[in-house]
Amino acid sequence: MFKILDCTIRDGGYYTNWDFNKVTVSEYISAMNNLPVDYLEIGYRSMPMSGYLGKYFYSPIYELEELRQQSSRKLVIILNERDVKPEHLNDLLLPIVGLIDMVRLAIDPQNLGSAIKLAEVIKKMGFEVGFNVMYMSKWKLYNDFIENLRGIDGIADYFYMVDSYGGVYPQDVIETIDLVRKYTNCRLGFHGHNNLELALVNSLTAVEHGAEIIDATILGMGRGAGNLKTELLLSVLNTKFDIQLDFNALEKAVNAFEPLLDKHKWGTNLPYMISGSNSLPQKEVMDWVTTRFYSFNSIIRALQNQRNKIKDNQQLPLFKPSKTYKKAVIIGGGPNAEEHSKAVMQFIGNGNGETCIIHASAKNAKKYQELAVDQFYCLVGNEGQRLETVFKGLGTFDAQCVLPPYPRKMGTYIPAQVTDKSFELSQIDFTTQVNDSHTVLALQTAIKLGAQQVYIAGYDGYNEVPLTELERTLVGENEHLFDAFQQYTGITLYSLTPTKYKSLSIQSIYSLI
Structure with a gap:
């Protein structure tokens, strides 16, 4: 029977x-x-790195001691081979002799030679050694x-x-x-x-052809699209090989991680399927899916650009x-832009032709489309598709669209009907982030329109508590942008509608009409 290594804590x-x-x-x-x-991989051991990385990225000694006391299974840590030099090994590994059974190395195949040198030292310390060699495709x-495999x-165990x-x-x-x-x-x-949902069949195929150990994680928790689900593998072994299984214990493990699944929503989706099918890195896809509000169309277009080795598809x-x-x-796209639209339109209409509208999102554009003032639309994410919905074929669209500077990492989608009304910015002046x-x-x-006064409506912030990680990221990003704009231009940004953004001054729309 093959062995199972659960790496939920490390990969999750x-x-x-x-x-x-x-x-x-x-x-x-x-x-x-x-x-x-058989094995539990409970984290990394790492040399100090910039930025905040949590407990199980560094695996402090006191934590490993506690886990050793609790666990009857063999414990594993992993090292990033690219970040570890032979001179680091004494500091990283000597203090955990007797606490950890196996040390694995995450290895770029081009660095196998240097990994072998690290492993020789690790083996002499008394650890089992595992080589996790990436990019097998x-x-x-x-x-x-290929030649270094002889060494x-x-x-390597x-x-x-x-x-x-x-x-x-x-x-x-x-x-x-x-x-x-x-x-x-x-x-x-x-x-x-599990990008293509083949992790189970691939793992069983590996076992049928001689593999002696398989990785899995609870609920498939892991980078990007995630991994083979431990509970799925064990269930298959129970029915296929009559392996005795304590389903109460398995349920307990699954229940422990379900709140995290509800929060982070890992697992495969269309962008991960595209990246898997084309052997494209998951890291960027994970960032796009989990930390930014990019549309799937934008992500897939970016992946297609990567596959075709082009920077973008339209200048x-x-x-x-x-x-x-x-x-x-x-x-903005918040409900307050619609709730207070009559007042905002009256304020704009009183501007004697010296006021324009900039739609950060077309979500609320329908309320303002009949207003006889110049209007500009920011075309990013899924805004091209949103324009088509709001203007029902774009036959009545009479405005300009503004896109990010070229080249656009996320690709470009512009409805055909507005191509001749679409322009790109040459650069972003007030921030580099x-x-x-x-x-x-x-x-x-x-800034490009030379506005001397800038007002904002529909940037409500989020009322849900607690915020999701995605929402916190967007709030923090917007706060930075509001601050950077005001510092760069000297123009105070006024929110005309209720907002939770602390960087915005508030001036009630009803005081201005």
């Missing part, structure tokens, strides 16, 4: 920044003590890597094939095992990602407005 850390509360970890460890799982491209016998992109098929697994077996007798393992004339305006009113959000486009457009 990509969603929690390697912080898990104590109750969750304790329930997980307790459940695993009663399940046929591209191994054939690395001639030096792992007697050093397990040599893992890692489907980093989540895009291999069972036949690929078979062919890779046949390739590796020509150069090494090391015990093989498989770590499958536009530069946005060079022929007219300036005394006042600009930026309309963001160049393709609704807010940064609206504020830069106000």
